[in-house]
Amino acid sequence: MGDRGFVAYHKALFSVLFRRDNRHLSIRGRLQISLLALSAVLIFSTFFLLASLGMLPSVQNDVEKHLIAELDAYEQHLHSYFGNTAGMGVNMSRRLSDELSHELALHKASIADASDNPKLLLALEERIYSVLQNTLISADCSGAFVMLDATVNSSLPDAHLSRAGVYLKLANISKHNAIDPDLLFVRGMHEVGTKHKHIFHNKWELEFSIQRWDMYEELKKKAQPDLTKCYMVTPRVHLQGTWETMMLFLVPILDGRGGFLGLCGLEINSLYYKLALSSHAFTKQFTGLIACRDGDRLLPGTGLESGTLHGYFAGIQPSPMQIERYGGLNRYESASGSFIGLDRAIALSPLDGANRWVTAVFIPEKLYSFNLHMQYLKVFALFACVLFIAYLFCYRIGRRYIDPILDGIDSFTSGASERTAIPEIDDLIVYLSREEQKKRPPEDIPPIDFKTFSANVELLSKAERAVFDLYMKGLSAPDIANQLCLSMNTIKSHNKRIYKKLNVSSRKELLFFAKMMTLAREDMESSGGGTQEGKA
């Protein structure tokens, strides 16, 4: 089959498929369309059956399962991280309690006596310094501090909101902190910071202000000897005048008799959290979050956010995110864009109170849609591949079964009468050949001169000519008898005379010449008989 044949075939095929015109479609085209339709039905049925039996992976379920796995991993990571930090905080509180109690005992004083006593406060700050520094270096956090329940100058107007203490921070936060990191001195007496050669933080102050620290009084009230039941994690706070936002672990410090000495805490700032809680997530553009949830609103401004170890970080804005269900997932709409993910409640401390903490993971909705479309595209591509293969098979089948028939026809019409490999077709060709043989002039017809025959026709009488003309029109003897109202005997006698005058021996021979005359007449008429008439 040549190129033209292939193109013509497909033109016809497309004509049928798209113009609904199947009048000129070959038998092979018809067969292929039928087979293709059958294949499509079978493929669809298989997909449908597998899908209904749950044997095909659901695209949406895949993404959901992926995010659930990410949430599980992130929650576990978070649980372990916050648990360890809480442990370090509680341990720091116990050690500080010992150090402060010893120093106060040395001075035969209580913590209340430290107020307005710069010397005692300096001694206390010096005493607690090493515990604070060691905890900061060993704990997984960005800062550590101690607030003492005392102030250096109680005569100042805001003295009731001022607390002495020491606050140290890492000077350089990175993923891999040095063994002996540089520390910044954020709060504390000038002498302490100078003695330990610390760089003073630019927002250094001598004392803490607890103006916005309701939790200070709450912790003081709820403090109990079992510190594991009275520590607290604060929602995100902002270190005034800086870019830093942070969550704080707060633990009360009690003396041996349960007296409140102050509180200590560990700081996890946003940058540290981002580095420490970076996810190993396989999901691109992954965001993990610890935040409070209020009904159908997630409050990123209350917590902290991390991205992936590859360096992706979304930078979610602190404004609330509206939550709505999205299949088995949630859709989080915010000023930062919309995200698809999940969240799950998590307890961070025994004193969470009204804060309903959740850990959330999500990806941008744009990426989610893209992933979904890619998955659909894969399924579609698979289906298209299977269909394409089916089409190729149909094409082959068409050629295998129809081509021998067409070859046989070609062979028959060209007179080659070659045999094909298919017996049924060979039988058909034999049959058709026989039929053709029947239509040929009998072999016993003498080769007479057709011109003589034509000339002899003029010798016929009027009655004989009438009979002869009706033979020429293809009528049989009985029909001629009927039409001319003659008996069969009369017709037979006419026949004898006609045979004799025309020099033929049988009616078959007569009919053969008669047909030739008819054809010759038709030829003359079609090729300009008018001109001949004109000449005549």
Next chain:
Amino acid sequence: MVMFRRVFTLLLLVSLSLLGLNLSGCRDSVLDPDDPVSLSFWHVYGAQADSPMNSLVREFNQTVGQERGVVVNVTSLSNSTAMHFPLVAAAKGEPGAGLLPDIFVAYPKTVLTIGPERFADWKSLLKEETVRSYVPSFVEEGSVDGRLVMLPVAKSSSALFVNSVIFDRFAEEKGFSYDDLLTWEGMFRAAEAYYEWSGGKAFFKYDDWLHYSMVNLASYGEELFPGGRLNFDSPQFAKIWKRLAKAAASGHVCLLDGYSTTAMMTGEAICGIESVASILYFKDRVTFPDNTHMPLRLRILPVPHFSDGEALAIQRGSGLCVPRSTEKKEKAAAVFAEWLTEEEHNLPFVMTAGYLPVKSAAYERIRDPKNIVSPTPNAVELYNTVNRIRDNYRFWVPPYFDGYGELEKKFCEEQMKLFARYREACAGKPVPQSVLDAMFKEFRAVME
């Protein structure tokens, strides 16, 4: 069969082309908004303040970064001194040091220590006209062997910050004025007078004591480090060093570690010579040991110079560096840098952070106070002084050479130790010339 194969191959090629187009999104760049590249970024702008660079990064990520497929992720924020060692450790692959960030801000000493050949050349990443729009001397400062490895983002100079609340009282009583603080002769006289007036307090602090010797020696046309060694044979160096040593041993100079800002906010000194960018870090009050406070209002002046020396102003500033990595990351860094140094982003950033702009066109704009982004009294004062420096001083770029970082550290530490020891020994008594000679000799011995 041949025809069949041809058709099959054709269909396969068409399918693959369509798939390829689909996956690439028909984009002409290595960057892809649907698959953003993340750049870890270490910088030094506003570590202990409300970092204007963090705000810019946030804006970039939400706009151009989102459109082009670049996410800049600040993973360390500190000061240039604190950042130098982690960067060098990361570059050397020291245990636990982690990887070098994809983009960071560094001073020449960091780049020279790591090795300039490890950095991408900004000239090949940015358009030619972009590079041409920078102040030529800034480009020169950031280039090593003809390769621009430190892209100027913000430049700084030094200035003298004065606590005007205390100085005004002192000046009125003792007959000084701000003009006296324009020369070192006036500074040392005022320091001596202030020491007596305040009952033994230091008058000023210098953030980088090496700069005192370097700039002042340069103002006499001499180098402090000819051939990479300290110029102890220079009589001029001995003269200016001994003048400082006298003030330090007498207690007129604040010898505490750390920044001048700290000394000024704790009342340990009333003047500080530091980077113009310190403006971002000043609090508005001084806190005393009894937790009482005093307002801190600033007067900002050019750094003093010796009256017989040339008026020089140090020009310094870190640059944006990109370690060689993948084409995608380098391209992403270029997109970020291009955006960052556009005037509409760069000028608000540098003015909020107290820096000098890096493009020639921006300098005309800062002459007009109306163009100051946050026209606080301190900002107006600062940019008046910056214009004064540009008009009356010559900018001078300190030399950098192999081993500069270590030498700078040793110079400052040893000088401080020596000054502190002699101050204690002198105990407020006058310091004779013989002691100054001994100090200089001792310092030379330690440094050599």
